[in-house]
Amino acid sequence: MVFPDNAIDKLGFSEIKNLIKEKCLSEPGKEMVGKIQPQVKLENIDKFLRQTQEFKDLLLNDAPLPVDHLYPIKPLADKAKVEGAFLAEDEFHRILLSLRTVFAIIRYFNERAGLYAHLELLFEHLPIETKIVRQIESVIDDRGKMKDNASRLLLDLTQQILKSEQEARKRIDQVFKQAQNNGWTADGNLTIRDGRLCIPILAENKRKVKGLIHDESATGQTAYIEPEEVFHLNNKVRDLEFERRREVIRILTELTSELRPHVPLLLSYHGLLSKLDFVRAKALFAIDIEAEMPELSKEAEINLINARHPLLFINSKKENHPSVVPLNIKIDQEDRVILVSGPNAGGKSVCMKTVGLLQLMVQSGLLIPAEDTSKVGVFKQIFADIGDDQSIESDLSTYSAHLSKMKHFTEFATARTLVLIDEFGTGTDPLFGGPIAEAVLEALNKKNVRGVITTHYSNLKVYASNTAGLENASMLFDNVGMKPLYILQIGKPGSSYAFEIAEKIGLRREILESAKNKIGKQQKKVDTLLVDLERDKKTVHDTKVSISKRERELEHLRKEYEELQGYLEENKKQIIREAKEQARQILKDANKLVENTISDIKSVQADKDKTKGIRKNLQQAIDNHTEKNVKALTSHVEVDETIEIGDWVKIVDSETEAQVMEVGKGNNLILALGELRTVVKKNKVVKLKGKEKAKVVKKHRNISMESAADFQPEVDVRGMRTEDALRQIETVLDRAVMIGFPSLKILHGKGDGILRKFIREYLRKYSHVSRFEDEHADRGGDGITYAYIS
Incomplete structure (x- = not known):
């Protein structure tokens, strides 16, 4: 599918696979990564992409998947398959841990049935065979050692060994103490020689202790002796240990025989663990490069939106460089081949390689660093001509190597082929290389191939502008600051900026003038026109960016205005309602005050001085009441009050007091109502202050104390x-x-x-x-x- 074979490496796909391998927990998972190849069946690509997307969602939004132990089961299952063979204790322990992981994974997905439909396909109809685990657990403990009670004989032998070792130790301690009392021992304590516990005896006294001499010191002054009576006890221990080992092998052989019928199921479990490790590694890598799943298309088309080269993106994150400039490119039936021109080091090759690499990733079931609204089709072939493939062995020069690839492209390319060519036509005399490149491009265009081609040749730019199916594009260049912008602009060819770059580097002016005089007038006009177009494009682009920024600001202001208008509308009704209620209360109080005043005047029989005093009291009461209600109304109008975590508020609708736990995005507040939490809009609450707040806090503190008591x-x-x-x-x-x-x-x-x-x-x-x-x-x-x- 990919031609030539080394195109995989030149596009960077091998590096991608190595980075994914680093995410694997098991060797089988790494082996699966190494076998990743681009697919051509749409249903397979879709399945692999959705599995990776689901695992990515799981890692970001769900509880961790229990993948503590991913030991490879297949080699152990193959060993157990052989009649008469047996697995060692540590091998059974690895199987046990792996099976526990398998069962935990199956239960994990069973609890989320239907949530990860494509991941569930990995272990569809796979049962949880707990019998295998119970059989192993009856023999092997959590340390990977055989249990002493695995059989009655094993338990008896273990106890005999323990008893004999204790007896031997007791006896050698007695002999050592006696030898010390007699002054026969050398400095030091009991020591191990040839796996036996020995007493250090001075050489002149070694005949006084009956036993076996296992070793001597370097000076020959100390002999290490195993006493005779202890020697017989140790031999007994050794015999018991041999017998115990035979019993252990018998039990392991029997357990392996019980495991043998389940070998096919074990292999299925192995496949599940390997696949899950594989998909998990792809998902982790997708998170690293902030990848998404694009829309798949049956057509041979590409529409990448804000795409980034994954390797450049990773390097920029590691080195804290500015973010990678995103790429937007569209290849379809109308614009089948994009001819990219522009200055050296302007990003042409990166643009072409990004398209090729992301296409390989998608067809290999990998998510790509681009918007999920991007659309990617399926190509049956990917042809690439990148770099220098000259070969001494094959007698190929640089240009010959390019031509041999062009021969293959023109013969075998179809409408389902993606062609990627870097620096098209270079490697020979431009006078001849340009026309040959144009003829090859014409032949490829007749076959309706899709592709991205980079070039500096003017004749190819002219040909593309006059030919249906081909589209010029250029990498934008700041010809004032003399630096590339790495932005792809579709529709116009770009200048190479050869003279401008040479001038910036410092090449002498007379050399530049001489060079300008040597090129044709027509070519000079074309290049000048391209530079002017480039400058105009940059101005248009900057204007678009400025307009877009202004539009976003206006949209933000519009939303704020609508929110404020809605807020005021909501509160207006509440304020009017409260005002009416206060007005009714004022009238009621006023009527009462007037009635009382009239009554007082009558009671004093219209005495002038007393009446004057009563009227004065009436006026003071009116003034006090007016001031009080003005303050009340003013306090209600304070709608734009800052509310922070820990403040106490009253919910307007229910007159309920609550404490602010969190201030969410927008106008949302998370409030605590006793042991419950609720989300309320900021304009639905009134902040409590002063005595009112103190009263509420005291009440809730009493409730909290009662709650804390129980x-x-x-x-x-x-x-x-x-x-x-x-x-x-x-x-x-x-x-x-x-x-x-x-x-x-x-x-x-x-x-x-x-x-x-x-x-x-x-x-x-x-x-x-x-x-x-x-x-x-x-x-x-x-x-x-x-x-x-x-």
Whole structure:
């Protein structure tokens, strides 16, 4: 499909595969990455892309997939397949750990049935055969060693060995102590020689202790002796150990025989782990390069929107360079071949390689760093001519190597072929290279091929501008600052800026003038026209950018205006309603005040001085009431009040007090109503101040104290499913945060450690948990987690 073979390397696809291999957890996964090849069947490409996209979504938005142990099962299953063979203890332990991982993965997806439809295809109809695990667990412990009670004989032999070793140690201690008392020993304690425990005896006393001499010191002054009576006991231990080893082999052989019928299922489990590791690595790489799944098309077309070269993007992230300039390019039935021209080091080759590499990635089931609105078709062939392929062995010069590729392209290319050619026509005399390149381009165009071609040849630019199916494009260049912009502009050819670049480098003016005089007048006019066009394009581009920026600012202002208008509209009705109510209250109070005043005047029988005093009191009451209501109305108009975390507010609709827990995006507030949380718009609440706030805080503090009195800072989720456990923990955590409790004890048990892992992942994301740790080893160890609340 790809010609020549080294085009894969020159486009950078081999580097992509190496980066994905680094994400794999197992050797089988790495082997699968090494076998990645572009596909031509649309349904296969779609399936591989969707699996990668689903795994990417899982990694970013779901609980971690339990992939703790991905040991390769296939070599062990192949070994177990042979009659009479047996697996060692550590091999059974690796199978056990891998099977636990497999079953945890299957349960993980069963709990999310339908959510990851394409990933579920990897293990469709694959059963959880717990019998295999039970058989292994009855023999092998969690350290990968055989259990002493794997058989009655093994237990008996183990106990005999232990008893004999204790007896031998007791006896040698007695002999050593006696020899010390007699002054026969050299300096030092008991020591091991030839795997036997020996006593260091002075050479002149070695005949006084009956036993076997295993070694002597370098000076010959010390002999290391195993006492005679201990020698017989050690031999007995050795015999028992041989017998125990025979029993261990018998048990392992029997266990292997029980495993043998399940070998096909084990191989299926191996395939699942390998594929999951493979897809996981692709998804992790996609996250690194901020990749998305483009829209697939049955047609031979490409429409890349804001695409970036993945290798350049990774390097820019590592070195903190400015972000990679995105590429926008469209290849379809009308514009089949894009002819890219422009200055050296302006990004022409990167543009061409980006198209080729992203096409290879998509057809290999890899997500690409481009907008998900991009559209990519399927090509049956990708032909590339990049770099210098001269060969001494094949007697090929640079130009001969280019021509041999052109021969292959013109003979075998079809409408389903993507052609990528860098520096088309170079390597020979431009006087002849240009026309040959034009003839090749004409032949390729007749075959309706698709492609990207870079060139400096003017005759190719002219040919493209006059030929249907071909489209000129150029890499923009700042001819004032004399630097490339790395932006592809479709529709016009670009100048090579040879004289401008030479002048910037510092080539002498007389040399430049001489060179200008040597080129034809027509060519000079064409190049000058191209430079002018380039300058005009840059001006137009800058104007577009400025207009676009202004439009975004105006749109932002329009949205703010609409939000403010809506806010005022909502509050206007509320203010009018409250004003009417206050007006009714004012009238009621006024009527009462007037009636009381009239009554007072009558009671004093219209006495002038007393009446004057009563009227004065009436006027003062009116003034006080007016001032009070003006302040009340003013306080209600303060709608643009700053609300921060910890403030107390009143919800207008329900007259309920609540405390602000978070200030969300836009106008959203997350409020705490006791142990519950709710989201309310900022314009639906009134901030409490002064005495009103103090009253509410005191009331809620009393409630919190009563709540804290019966609060138990401990939650037991042992035996629960993951979702139920996390829900229970969230409820208790929220309550602990509300009443200000400093810590929470979570009992989850040890088991396989899966529940513990999910709980700790959840705690890391809970903003109020400052840290967490295991309980002391004597009181439960890693079966209990303490979460500390800030």
